[in-house]
Amino acid sequence: MRRAAALLALALATACAGPPVLDASHGGVAVAPEVALALRHRVDGFYLRLAHRRFDTLETYNDFIMRDHFASLDLFFDYYADLAEDLLAARFDRSRPTEVFVLEFLFEDLNTAQVLVRFVGDDGRPLRPGSVELVRTDRWEFVDGTWWLRPGKV
Secondary structure, three states, X not given: OHHHHHHHHHXXXXXXXXXXXXXXXXXXXXXXXXXHHHHHHXXXXXXXXXXXXXXXXXXXXXXXXXXXXXXXXXXXXXXXXXXXXXXXXXXXXXXXXXXXXXXXXXXXEOOEEEEEEEEEEEEOOOOOOOEEEEEXXXXXXXXXXXXXXXXXXX
């Protein structure tokens, strides 16, 4: 019953994502619905804050709410630099995503999850109307009762 509820929570969290994109070759685990929902709440609070924000400004860099999703300032600095570089390489206009979508969760174990995220924005290249996108996988870890974004290789 708990497994079915956890799978339902995960399915609800990824209902519009289409086919899975995360690498599940090493397998995922089922978690309790309250664990999946706690992660979803924390993830939404973070990624929704990233839409319509320029990543080449001091205001975004100093956002204390964004920083609150990391266990230390050094981890925030690492993540911020990596994301800003990815947005620049993907040619986002003004390094600003206009939409951010959480596509999928994959729980590696009870305390670690991969989150697949798609950033969409205007194309920043001259004479190129349209949009660009960036899809990346972030790792979240559950430590001392809180889900923390953990930068680094997934």
